[in-house]
Amino acid sequence: MTDTVLVIGEPDGAGLAEATLEAVGVAQKVAGPGGVVVGFVGGSDAASRAPAFASAGVGRIVLASDARLDRAPPATLARPAAAAAEGVGASVIVLGGTTFGRDLAGSLAIAFRASAANGVTEAERVPEGVKVRRPVFGGRATEERRLEGGRVVLSVRPHAFPAAHGPGVPLVAEPLPANDVPAVLLAPTRTGIAAVAQGIGPSLTDAAIVVSGGRGVRAPENFHLVDELAASLGAAVGASRAVTDAGWRPASMQVGQTGKTVSPQLYIAVGISGAVQHLIGMVSSRVIVAVNNDPTAPIFRVADYGIAADLFQIVPALTAEIRRVRGI
């Protein structure tokens, strides 16, 4: 018997989110050699997103081309996606662990009568089902779980896996035969979206590099030092709670327990002391750099590299050096 794994496509721009392509890579591994990965996309423009699956190596796509899904909650996809999985004989469903995927996974587990895990950093096929590993307690510990019973839903933590990039395959799209989402589930409606202020560069939770500023920046008019360092690296800009509470930057930029959780390849903390509140949001970053004039600041205990000096001298020098090295 061959294993079939369904990947749920997350709409982004005209195609699919990077997290979906990361999920494809995990799905290919879980399906194993000889296994099959099938894509699923919902929404009125589902058909136009299918080619993004095909160029990542997933040719067979089930489409729920239903305009009612466009402004409905992600969880509304649970029943159509479960029906698609039944239709193609999939035992495992994989999603990117973004707000979209995390919102959908719980409802999908019930609709598909499956066990589930959100935000996994490792996934491996075992005889009983799928074994996963995931960070818990704000990155203070990791757990492994075995998802048993034949049917599994899992979302994968963004950036924890490489994205699948082909080779491309021919596209074979098929419509989902029936899409019976009850009206009550479709009632919540998205009425708008306000982009993050300074919406240039990558978004905070997608970025491979994040540069965050804290209280040590002292005043909003100094925050350009953080912005410029981020720009030199093509990084997203974040902030500590002290900065967003003071209104120097919008709350949407806050990294921490009350803000966003990020896990980039590189996190640079500028003038951030490292309160537990902040550490919870960034401690699972792969490499952490801290610049702070207090050598006893707790941030240096979790950082990999530290510079204990005046950020007003170090950060401009660092920006200049990165520009020089990158030739910009």
Place this chain on the structure above:
Amino acid sequence: MEIVVCVKPVPEAESRLRARPDGTALDPEGVKFVLTGYDESAVEQALLLKQEAAGSKVHVVALGPASRTDEVLRASLALGCDTAMAVEGNPASQDDPVAAGRGLAEAIAARGARDLVLFGKQAGDDEEGLVGGAAAEALGIPFVGFVVDLHFDAGTSRLRFGRSVERGQESWESPLPLAVGLQQAWNDPRTATLPAILRSRKAPIARHPSASAAAPTVRSVPIRFALPPPRQGAKMIEFKSPQDAAEKLVRLLREEAKVFP
């Protein structure tokens, strides 16, 4: 509006974490289970909505063994919730978030009217974030997570709220019924008064029994709990000038950490 808020007993933030001797899960010995972060925000949001919609009632529900649920239920009553219910759940799947969602849904449906069901967006311990969506689907009501700034418009009987996503903040509106997973509030949750705490000690707690003690075949089983090796602390860069510091850091990031092109 009948508001149900679901809370989970979670180890206190200061707890020292260690694995059970068999290494499969957190050792609960000596750990105090309390109302934490995301759930405190959910309770606060429920109480704010109660002020906005006159005549509303807030019902707090917790799942787990009585030794853990009663503490968080009494803490919620002391903050102003009207009734409390403990759900024993299935002891065979205590650590399974989908089973927990299903158990909560059964208990909520049995309790009576529910216009709005609130959850923290995830628990502070396992961070699964699955329970709200699972319970909503089992109840047959819509679910939206990562919600901020939830308000009730009495004129239209609709809820308006934000949803904090990767690219910014979405605006949403919805009629009742609805289940939401709440982002932790930016406004600090209230604290209980001493008389309210004393009253909560004697308040009744309804108990919803476990429906089935049989271990489900579809389940999530914890098999290993591990603490990372303690971080060594940062490698501190010695330097003669800011430019020297910058050059040394960039070299380390490229050659040692290999995070930089």
